[in-house]
Amino acid sequence: MAVRQHIFDTITQIFRRHGAVTIDTPVMELTEILAGKYGEDSKLIYDLADQGGEQCSLRYDLTVPFARYMAMHGKPSQYQCKRYQLAKVYRRDQPAMTKGRLREFYQCDFDIAGQYDLMIPDTEILCVLKETLDSLQLPVDYDIKLNHRQLLDGVFRVAGVAPDAVRAVSSTIDKLDKQPWTEVHYELMHERGLDKNVADRIGHYVQQNGDAQLLQKLADEPTLMANPQASQGIRELQLLMDYGEVFDIRDKIKVDLSLARGLDYYTGIIYEAVTHGTHGVGSIAAGGRYDDLVGMLLNKPNKKIPCVGVSIGVERIFSLLMEMHQQGHSDSSIRGSPTQVYVISVGDGLVKQRMQIAKELWDAGIAASYMYKSKPKLEKQWAVCDREAIPLAVIIGQDELDQGVVRIKDMSNKDEAQGKGQTLPRSGMVSAVLDRLSR
Amino acid sequence: MAVRQHIFDTITQIFRRHGAVTIDTPVMELTEILAGKYGEDSKLIYDLADQGGEQCSLRYDLTVPFARYMAMHGKPSQYQCKRYQLAKVYRRDQPAMTKGRLREFYQCDFDIAGQYDLMIPDTEILCVLKETLDSLQLPVDYDIKLNHRQLLDGVFRVAGVAPDAVRAVSSTIDKLDKQPWTEVHYELMHERGLDKNVADRIGHYVQQNGDAQLLQKLADEPTLMANPQASQGIRELQLLMDYGEVFDIRDKIKVDLSLARGLDYYTGIIYEAVTHGTHGVGSIAAGGRYDDLVGMLLNKPNKKIPCVGVSIGVERIFSLLMEMHQQGHSDSSIRGSPTQVYVISVGDGLVKQRMQIAKELWDAGIAASYMYKSKPKLEKQWAVCDREAIPLAVIIGQDELDQGVVRIKDMSNKDEAQGKGQTLPRSGMVSAVLDRLSR
Incomplete structure (x- = not known):
């Protein structure tokens, strides 16, 4: 959960930096809302039992x-709705x-809804994607594959x-990331019923990838540009x-x-970030971009609220x-336990005195714990510090109490020179702890 | 969501300060796990449809x-498991x-599981509860009602x-927060079949509330203390x-x-925080404390993992x-939009220049937005700042670009004296923005 929280915090910070607010929606939606949105994957939707009332399903995305x-809620005035969830x-x-x-798995979505000028929100979405993946410091490099539904059509x-065969051909082409062209070519001819020369012409295009130069090359093909969809996409x-x-994102983009x-x-640009190598994820x-989905849900196909996200x-990240993390290579700030100070007693249990010290630390915003035993053994208290990698210990015994002092010991430092730790007046404890934690 | 996030952040901070880690569990549990845990309320459990596989339900708490x-996972070594969810x-x-x-609603739970010395974790839980409710700065005061299942039994x-009538009598007594004693007395006699003098003796006790003095008064009653459950509870x-x-929590506790x-x-202490007055929530x-639940789920009633939470x-908070918040009395740091700086162009659209400035601000960790139009109107850009209460604007026009400067304007300050804002070299923009935001 500490690693997961680190991912969530990193992503949220970037989404908010781009001005997005968050919304929350119920885990269940009306079954009819989800129907017909996911193609063949609709069979993977979880339904709730019919216990009376509306028929509901668990959300799929x-x-x-x-x-x-x-x-339901989008008004024209919300013309710049950026949300994350x-x-x-x-x-x-x-x-x-x-x-x-x-x-059951988490998704982190960032979407921009509204009528805007061409490609301005789209570019920011790709910028957010690059900033997010870069900030997470993945152990592998990645590309952002980019295409356009209208160009493809x-x-x-x-x-x-x-x-009427375009969608079916499109889903066959989608297999090219897992299958070689010869297999896809075979399927286009024998399952989709295309002529060989039609399949060959498709192959001429879909085996191409590159950068802005590829786009220019396509823009120079008069037959392609004569098709209004293709030319709009390009x-x-x-x-x-x-x-x-x-936004300095062109090096990551692979058309x-x-x-x-x-x-x-989807109705416009489409993209997918893919890791290099055989990492399996x-x-x-x-x-x-999905410009028609809101209108479809409104049953008013003419009332568009264009969206891109x-x-x-x-989960894969x-x-x-x-x-x-398990190999010890991750950010060392990712710890299981949030505890910063463990309050330890030597000799007698001193439970109320330990509680008192913990309370003073809590009141100063410091994460403190102590053993829930009235007379804990010293070695068991050390063991907790070790196991939870707690950086500091505040130590008291009857001697310290009599003299109005505490000892502070750096638990991450195994140097014998610090001996029994630093002894200081009780009144200076909180500021000394804050000072050591800020180093 | 901004108010909600403020609540979550406040609560999480306190839970972590007390050393708790978070866990995540699926939203669905096996139906058989939830069976028989919630008394009469079990009828409120949502079941998933039978689509093959295990029969599951949505969690109830x-x-x-x-x-x-x-x-499933608790080992003896995890003897100090504090978790929040x-x-x-x-x-x-x-x-x-x-x-x-x-x-569908959120719960925020803090629990301590493990074998500990008596009342040490229990007291910390109540301390966490008081710190949480105090930090949230509720508009009404509250008490923490406290009782003990064994004392009650x-x-x-x-x-x-x-x-064998104890549980049924207990659930009738639970109505005393909504009904007067005379009605509960009537129900004890006519629905639970108690003799009048038995109901009267119950009434003698359950109409009492107070502080440590009440506990001492009960501890002085030989007939009550002769009952081992009652004396243990006291x-x-x-x-x-x-x-x-x-922990300075006694003033909030009302036995x-x-x-x-x-x-x-529940098997030990029980408590409930209740707001004063007629606020309706x-x-x-x-x-x-629920010491037997884990053993019950293990089907090994002897293997206890005592818990308190x-x-x-x-939702009520x-x-x-x-x-x-709607009356304008809440913490002014709770804003809908996270945007700190709006990048505005005067005259020509300058979309790529606005993008460039936003990118510099993002790279410095500053939340920046701009209008997704290639030629936005000036008044529409001002309107966004107003509507989203964005504190700062960075303004550029062709003049500023030619001179290598930007203007920064404090949008929360309607003082005419700042005129067109502060003009400063483009290279000093980020540090000037950071400086103004930190004020």
């Missing part, structure tokens, strides 16, 4: 609940602990795919790359025409950081 | 999941928004109640009052022999603080 919230979602999937795939149309990606230079993303609701964040895969 | 966690629980109840009674036995309460003096608490699992925190009623 945080995007649909946010869109539902915007449909760190919350659990639920999927009746086969768990795989080491890959960070669970039935345009490519399929230009290649000769019929309009123009938007070029503007994104232009703004992205200001990848094979990225398709399974969910139905794969995608650690993903998102895109990203979802950080906390947790797997990576936990592994580092 | 955080105490049973914690005890289940201890039963801030999480949602679920009850199929009739909601009452103004009273803070909802179907002893009282019933001494009054002449048969052993001895423990007296020790708690003795330790409580060190109240009518406090019974409905839940089945009533109990704002409650808890007690408190649950803070965040939220109702109180939100009301203050």
Whole structure:
């Protein structure tokens, strides 16, 4: 939980730095709200038993609940709604602990809703994504794969795919991150029924990835640019790359025409952050633009509240950081116990005196503990300091009490030279402890 | 959410100051784990639909999941396990928004598990409770009602109640906070079937409340002290009052022999924090000692892991603080938007220049925003500052860009004297903003 809290705190700090407020939505949504939003994955939704009242299900992601919230509460005046949400979602999937795939898991979402000028919020979302992943100091490098739904759909149309086959072809293409092109090509012909030359033309495009130069190369193809969807997608990606230079994110972005993303609701740019190498966790964040989802939930397809967002895969990041932590390579400020001072008695138990000292420390905002025994053994008290890596001990015995002093000992320092610790008047204890903790 | 976050932060800080770590448990538990733990309220448990696999329900509180966690993971070496948990629980109840009674709501629990010397952890729990409620600066005063299950059971036995009727009589007595004694007396005779003189003897005790003097008066009654349960209860309460003096909590504690608490699992002290007056929210925190619950979940009643804990009623506290906030009486640091600086352009849109300034501020850890328009109107930018109460604006126009300067304006200060704000070199912007924010 200490590692997890470190992740949450890092992410929250960045989300807030970008001006986002947080909202909370119930863990359950009306079953009908979730229906038809997740394609084939809808079978993974948990339903509540029918005990009377509305039929509810557990949320599958945080995007649909946010869109539902915007449909219920979004007013034109909220034209700059940035929100983040760190919350659990639920999927009746086969768990795989080491890959960070669970039935209950956290998602951390950052979304911007509202009518804005082209690509301005989109670029900031990618900036937030890069700042977040960089701040977490992952043990592996990553890329942000970038594509555009309209570019992809345009490519399929230009290649000769019929309009009503576009979504199905798209979900086959999405397998290119796990399967070689030859297999996908085979599936396009034999499962999706495409002609060989249509599949070949698709292959010409979706095997390309690169940077702004690739976009320029595509922009120079008259057949592609003649398709309005493709040309709109390319123009938007070029503007994104232009703004992205200001935010210093272009080195992380890899335009990848094979990225398709399974969910139905995306309408513009789509992206996925992927770790390098064979670490097994794969995608650690993903998102895109979904301009029609709020209108769909309002049953008013014309009343658009355009949205763009990203979802950080906390569990996968947790797997990576936990592994580092267990190998002793993580940030040393991540400790299990929050206790800063352990109050120890030598000789007699002195329970009320230990309580009194703890109270003085608490009142000064210092995290203090003591053993809940009336006559604890000295070695057992030392053992707690060791086990919980408590940095300081305040030690009292009858002698110290008689003289109105306490001893402070640095427990992280095994140097024998400090002997029985520093003896100082009781009245100076709190300031001495604060001083040592601030070093 | 800003008010709610303020409550969570305040509570978490105090819990951690007392050395507690946090754990997380799933929102669903096996249905059989929750069965038989909540008396009559078990009908309020939400069940998940049977979609194959284990039959699960949504958690009803955080105490049973914690005890289940201890039963699964608690080892003798974890003899000082203090944990807190801030999480949602679920009850199929009739909601009452103004009273803070909802179907999904947060609980904040602090528990201490392990074999310790008598009343030492119990006293700290009450100290945590007092520190928490005091730190939240509620608009009303409160008392901590205190009783002891064994004292109460002893009282019933001494009054002449048969052993197997004790729990039923106890739940009737629990109504004394809402009903007058005459009604409860009537119910004891006509629904619980007690003789009038038995009911009268119960009334003699349960109408008493007071402080340490009351405990001494009870300790002086030979008939009561002859009952081993009653005398154990009184001895423990007296020790708690003795330790409580060190923690300065005695002025908040009101020993109240009518406090019974409905839940089945309490075995020692029980308590409830109650606001004064007719504010309608009533109990704002409650808890007690439950020594047998972990053993019960282990199916090994002899293997005890004694526990004591408190649950803070965040929703009711939220109702109180939100009301203050809406009346403008709350802590002024509670703001909706986290944005500290709004980056404004005068004249031309200068979108990339605004982005560049925001990036410099973000990199310095400052929360900055700007309007997502390529050519925003000046008055619309001012309006955002006003609406979101953003304290500072950084202003640029073509003149400022040409001269390599920016203007900083204090937006909370309507004093005309600051005119167009302070003009300063672009290179000094970040430190000037940090300086103004720290004032």
